[in-house]
Each structure stands twice: as structure tokens, then as C-alpha cells.
Amino acid sequence: MSTLVVYFSFDGNTKFIAEIIAKTMNADIIELKTSKQYPTEGFSKYFWGGKSVIFGDKPKLINDHIDLNPYETILIGTPVWAGSYTPPIKSFIHQYELQGKRIALFASHAGGGAEKCFAKLKVTS
Template identity: 30%
Template sequence: MKTKIITLIALLIAGGLNMYAQDKKILVAYFSWSGNTQYVAEQIAKQTGGTLFRIEPVKPYPTEYTPCTEVAKKEKEDNARPAIKNKVEDWDSYDTVFIGCPVWWWTAPMIINTFTESYDFKGKTVIPFCTYASTYRDETLAKIVELTPDAKHLKGFGAVSRNTDGITEWLKEIKVIK
């Protein structure tokens, strides 16, 4: 009898931890160059039960830092829209979309513009997140909000590199997990 009660309590607790994800279908869309943003996206997906979607450019960015920054700067100066290799399957089924990226040239990389312009965000909840070295977290989170004006928005999260300290507390604060 005691074992049955403990099992029942464990099942109730496990079921209640992620109530939001059970009621809402979550997409965790991210662009990552160095792997930092991917790591944070994976942590978000793991805790929310969300589906990961990697935003990949048709033409990959240079793998070396300086050449990559030069390409990113030129894209920003040209207001470019780098083509994306893949599409989100069953877009309309998602209620909540996390959008994440690194900070490039004081803001979101231009491929985030391409992504947000490719889908209808009306009726969706967008939650921005980013990775950064030292500054421009708030500007980058605000840019993602600006790019999705038809969505409802929840407070974003910024991680220094791969540091995900505080991520669980943030997800609880915005009521995405219990």
C-alpha cells in the first residue's frame, strides 16, 4: 500500500512539473554559430518538452571568428536576409515559440530577421533568449520582440556563453514550467 501511494505521488509530481508544456505545444527555434546558443536551446527544450528547430543558413558562416564577424557586419550594414536551409514543420500547431540567437554586432543576427519574416506569429507567444559575451543582451532580446509584433511576449533570458544558471528559475517565473 505504501509503495502504491509513493508511486502515485511521484506520478502526480512528475505530471505537474511541466503542465504548461502539456497544454501548449512549444517550439525552441535557435540560430547558433559557436554552439553556445544551441546548448541553451537544448536546456530550454529539455525543461519545457519543446521541439528543437535549428535555424541554419543555406550558405554557412565562416568557421573562424574574424571572417565570421566580417560577414555578419556586412549583412547588418546591407540589411541582408540570409536564406534559411530548413522550414518548421507544422508551424500552425505551435502555441509558444522560443527564439534564440547570439548577440552579433549589438543585436540579433540578420538570419533572425529572415526567420521571423518567414512565419505568421499572430496568436503565438514568443519568448526571446540570447547568448552573449559581455553586453547588448537587452537590445538583442528587444530586437526579437520588435521582429514579432503580432505575438504576445514573455520576459526573455540572456546567458553568458553556455552558462545556464538561472534558466529553471526564469522558466518558472514566466510560468512555462512549474
């Protein structure tokens, strides 16, 4: 059965992991992209990123429509932002029907919060 890796990555760490997972599992891979541009440096990067998590932003995804029908298993990857998953992942799980799929989660972080992030993602999805 086919597997899809869907991920968001801001600085490349999650992308690095996602590509290794996809290659190892012979899975398809899709990087989520948004029209919203977050500041890439300094305090603003953390402020705007953290703020959009806290306010529950669901930025518009600019990917072409993703056909999930061929996939039995979907691996979702995200950086940890403010102890949670990133807004583009929120957009994805709200936009797409994941009922009946086998879901696995992976995250990269700078020191902690992955368990909390996974717990929130499980509740949401």
C-alpha cells in the first residue's frame, strides 16, 4: 500500500528528515507551501511564528490539490513551534479528510515540545 510523507519546513530540518523517511520507505513526498510569508530572521521570526500558532492560524496552502486516495498511510512532519505543530499543518488537517488513514507523526525541534506537539496534533486530527 502506498505511503505519503507530507511536511512543512521553515529552515530545512524537517525537510531533511522527511526526505530520508520518504526515501527509506519508498514513499511519495509533498512539502506544504503557503502564500503567507513568515519573517525569516531575528525576533520577528519567533514572534510571528509563535503568534500564528497561539491564534490558531490556518494559512492558505498554495500546493495543487493533493489526492490522498491512493495512500493508506500518511506521515505528517512539522517543526515544533511554541510547543505545538505549525500553522500549515493545521491548514492541511482541516482541508483534507484523513479519516480511515493510518497516520504517523514526526517533528524536529530545538530542545523540546515534541510530545506536546504530537498530543495536540492527535487531538486535532
